[in-house]
Structure formats: structure tokens, C-alpha cells
Amino acid sequence: MTAVGPLRDRFGRVATDLRISLTDLCSLRCTYCMPAEGLDWLTKAQRLTDDEFVRLASVFVGLGVTSMRLTGGEPLVHPTLPAVIARLAALSPRPALSLTTNGVTLAGRAQELAASGLERVNVSLDTLDRERFAALTRRDRLPEVLAGIEAAAAAGLDPLKINAVLARDSNLDEAPALLAWSLERGLRLRFIEHMPLDADHLWSREDMVTADEIQGLLSAAGYELRPFGRRGNAPAEEFEVLDGPGRERWAGREPRVGIIASVTRPFCRECDRLRLTADGQLRTCLFAQTETDLRAPLRNGACDAELAELIAEAVAGKQAGHGIDAVDFVQPARSMSAIGG
Ligand code: SAM
Ligand code: SF4
Numbered sequence: 001m002t003a004v005g006p007l008r009d010r011f012g013r014v015a016t017d018l019r020i021s022l023t024d025l026c027s028l029r030c031t032y033c034m035p036a037e038g039l040d041w042l043t044k045a046q047r048l049t050d051d052e053f054v055r056l057a058s059v060f061v062g063l064g065v066t067s068m069r070l071t072g073g074e075p076l077v078h079p080t081l082p083a084v085i086a087r088l089a090a091l092s093p094r095p096a097l098s099l100t101t102n103g104v105t106l107a108g109r110a111q112e113l114a115a116s117g118l119e120r121v122n123v124s125l126d127t128l129d130r131e132r133f134a135a136l137t138r139r140d141r142l143p144e145v146l147a148g149i150e151a152a153a154a155a156g157l158d159p160l161k162i163n164a165v166l167a168r169d170s171n172l173d174e175a176p177a178l179l180a181w182s183l184e185r186g187l188r189l190r191f192i193e194h195m196p197l198d199a200d201h202l203w204s205r206e207d208m209v210t211a212d213e214i215q216g217l218l219s220a221a222g223y224e225l226r227p228f229g230r231r232g233n234a235p236a237e238e239f240e241v242l243d244g245p246g247r248e249r250w251a252g253r254e255p256r257v258g259i260i261a262s263v264t265r266p267f268c269r270e271c272d273r274l275r276l277t278a279d280g281q282l283r284t285c286l287f288a289q290t291e292t293d294l295r296a297p298l299r300n301g302a303c304d305a306e307l308a309e310l311i312a313e314a315v316a317g318k319q320a321g322h323g324i325d326a327v328d329f330v331q332p333a334r335s336m337s338a339i340g341g
Contacts, residue, residue: 005063007274007311009318015284018065018095019275020053021340022084026074027104029138030126032165033337034199036138046279050080052298054087056276057095059307065274067096071340073278076105082116089117098122100163100341104141106148110155121152122161122190127171128181136170149187161188161258166209175214176221176245179257183241183250190236190258196324197286199335211237211261218257221245228256235260235267262286268321274311275340282311284318286339287332 007015024042026034048056057068068088075081088097098120099113106123113121125145127133133142153160162182166172175191182189191214196203218225223244227237236258241250268285275283280295292314294307302310323329332339 005308005312007063007065007315009284009315011269011318011320013269013271013318014064015272015274015315015318016065017067017069017273018057018060019069019071019273019340020057021072021276021278021338022053022070022075022078022081023047024073024278024338025077026072026102026337027077027139028074028102028141030102030124030165031136031138031170032167032194032198032202033335033341039199039335039338042279048278048280048295050084050087052280052295053084053276054091056280056294056298056307057088058091059304059311060274060276061091061093061095062304063308063311065095066093067098069098069100071100073337073340074102074104075099076101076109082109082112085113085116085118096120100124101148102137103145103148103152104139105144107144107151110148110151110157114155114157118157120159120161121157122163123149123152124163124165125149125178126164126166127174128177129174132171132174136167149185153185153187159188160186161190163190163192163260165192165194166214167194168207168209172209172217175217176223179218179221179223179241179244180246182257183244183253183255184246186250186253188256188258190260192260193263195262195286195336196329196331197336197339197341199337201331203331205263208263210264211259212264214259218244223257225257235262237261237265262322263324266321266324274315277334277338277340282314283339284314285322286336286341287322287324288319289330289332 103123134140225239228240241255281291
């Protein structure tokens with residue numbers, strides 16, 4: 001293959017992290033992400049096959065991509081997930097492999113996923129209250145998710161991270177309880193600011209819970225936080241939890257909490273991410289208005305060097321930032337679950 005990597009854009013950023021959306025399908029219907037009736041799902045023919053995912057992944061690895069996160073939709077809905085992980089783990093050089101999941105069917109699969117080569121997992125969990133969970137996700141599946149988190153920890157998937165989106169009208173008051181619960185279990189909780197990527201287009205800046213507000217809430221609940229390390233190209237700002245309620249229960253566990261403030265404290269200037277959708281479209285930003293079709297050339301017999309050229313060209317044109325604050329900001333046509341969050 002012609003060497004066209006590393007994947008540098010015109011602002012000097014180098015893309016090394018690829019998020020692969022294995023499927024647009026999902027087992028939940030989180031209100032901040034999807035409508036109750038679901039979306040217009042891709043057809044089987046539109047979705048990439050496992051061979052196609054792995055072939056593209058190998059081209060990305062040849063271009064300097066060193067980490068891959070499998071997401072969706074819900075990646076655990078993908079029937080051959082362990083096999084895909086094993087094939088990605090066999091690439092050379094081997095990329096770091098992680099998964100973002102709603103955890104609903106994780107309990108029965110965590111061991112197998114770890115054995116296939118998965119190293120880390122992020123589980124999304126916005127509430128510990130069963131009724132609230134059912135209202136927020138439109139499915140009564142909290143017990144399964146909690147069992148999934150336990151199973152992932154038992155399978156040695158470490159660090160185990162919990163992603164929580166706070167909404168003013170449902171779980172905002174639960175931020176301290178989510179933190180207490182996570183600290184006691186040695187889990188890394190990260191709060192994510194809601195982004196204008198919901199399929200229902202209900203996002204509004206006024207309703208969004210900001211990073212400042214989350215820090216204020218945690219501090220009012222008695223948590224003392226100190227910035228930890230440099231954010232760099234990591235989306236989460238990390239904080240060490242120096243003190244707080246129930247401290248004796250998490251002593252000696254490297255207590256930390258993160259905030260992913262994509263809206264109010266964007267990390268675009270250091271962004272090293274690319275996204276491949278389940279139908280083989282390359283997106284250089286969550287908020288991009290354009291995509292580069294890799295599926296058609298792949299299916300029309302393009303060689304690795306040709307695919308690499310297309311990818312390099314797309315990365316070169318990556319936009320400076322998400323532009324949410326611009327007056328002419330337009331939400332992308334695809335929503336979060338269809339892009340691969
Ligand atoms: N289904 C899996 C899950 O929920 O973890 C993976 C895909 S989901 C799109 C990935 C992450 O995006 C989840 O943590 C979810 O909470 C978050 N998310 C979904 N819609 C969002 C939005 N509009 N703004 C911010 N985060 C969002
Ligand atoms: Fe599904 Fe994840 Fe979106 Fe919830 S956030 S509807 S689990 S894709």
C-alpha cells in the first residue's frame with residue numbers, strides 16, 4: 001500500500017482514533033437520542049459486512065490509526081461482535097480496542113468479548129432508579145445493565161467507564177448519587193453534555209446541563225474536585241475526587257470523575273477522531289455536513305492504496321471545529337446513533 005499516513009489535517013491535527021458504528025440498530029430508545037418509534041434503519045445491503053469493516057479497519061491501521069472504539073446504535077446487537085473484535089485484534093500493528101454500549105446484553109457476553117481481545121468498555125447509565133430508567137430509555141432494562149457492568153468488571157475490562165447524560169427534567173438531581181455509586185465500585189463516571197445530535201431536534205442551549213452546572217452540583221453535594229492531568233486530545237476533563245460523602249468507601253481506589261463538555265468547552269483543536277458509519281461513510285467530525293463514501297469504492301474493487309487516498313483527502317479537509325456556537329450552525333442530518341457516538 002502507498003504510504004499516505006499519518007492522517008494530518010490542514011490544522012496540524014493527526015487522526016489516530018477511529019470510532020466504528022457496527023450497526024444503527026438499538027435495543028433502547030433513549031429520549032435524548034432517538035424517537036420512540038426508532039429511526040429509518042439501514043437495510044442489510046446498506047450495512048457493511050464484517051469483511052468490509054475489517055478491510056477498511058486494516059487500511060486505517062496502515063494510515064496510523066492506533067485505537068478503535070466499536071459503537072452504534074448498539075454494538076451488542078451486532079450478531080458477530082466477538083468475531084469482529086478478534087479480527088480487529090489480529091491487525092498489525094494491533095489497535096487498542098474498546099466498546100461503548102448500553103450494557104443491556106453485556107452480562108452474558110463480557111467474558112467472551114474480553115477473550116476475543118476487547119480491552120475496555122464504556123457503559124451508558126443515566127440513572128439508578130428503575131422507573132426513571134424505563135422512562136428515559138423507554139425500556140425497563142436497568143437490572144440487566146447493572147448485571148452487565150458487574151460482568152464487565154469481573155471480566156477484567158479495565159478501566160470501566162460509565163457515561164451519563166443529564167437532563168434537566170429527569171435525572172439532574174441524580175448526579176451526586178451516580179458519582180457515589182461509581183466511586184464505591186471503582187468505576188470512572190463521566191458526565192456528557194447533551195449535544196445537538198438528537199433525532200427529535202429537541203436540544204436547546206437553555207435546557208442543556210453544562211459542565212459548570214455539573215461541577216457546581218457536585219460541589220454543593222460535598223465533593224471536592226481537583227483537575228487531574230492534561231486534557232490533551234481526550235474529550236473528558238478529568239477530576240480527582242479529594243473528598244466527599246462516603247469517602248471511606250472509596251479510599252485507595254484512585255477516585256476520579258470526568259466531564260465531557262463538548263459544547264461549552266470544546267476540544268476540537270486537539271481532536272484526533274474519525275468515524276466510520278455502519279454504511280461505510282467516513283465522517284471527520286460528529287457535526288460534519290459531508291461524508292466520504294468508502295463503501296462504493298470498496299464494493300467496486302478499489303485497492304488499499306485507493307481507499308487510503310480517499311481517507312487522507314477527507315481528513316485533510318476536516319473542519320476546524322463543531323461550530324455549535326456559530327449563528328449559521330445546522331444540526332447534521334444524521335443523529336448520534338446513526339453516526340456512531
Ligand atoms: N448505544 C450505545 C450506548 O448508548 O452507549 C452506543 C451508542 S450511543 C450513541 C453513545 C453515547 O452517546 C452514549 O453514552 C449516549 O448517552 C451518548 N449520546 C447519545 N445521544 C447524545 C446526545 N445527543 N448528546 C450527547 N450524548 C449523546
Ligand atoms: Fe441506543 Fe445508545 Fe442512543 Fe440510547 S444512546 S438510544 S442506547 S444508541
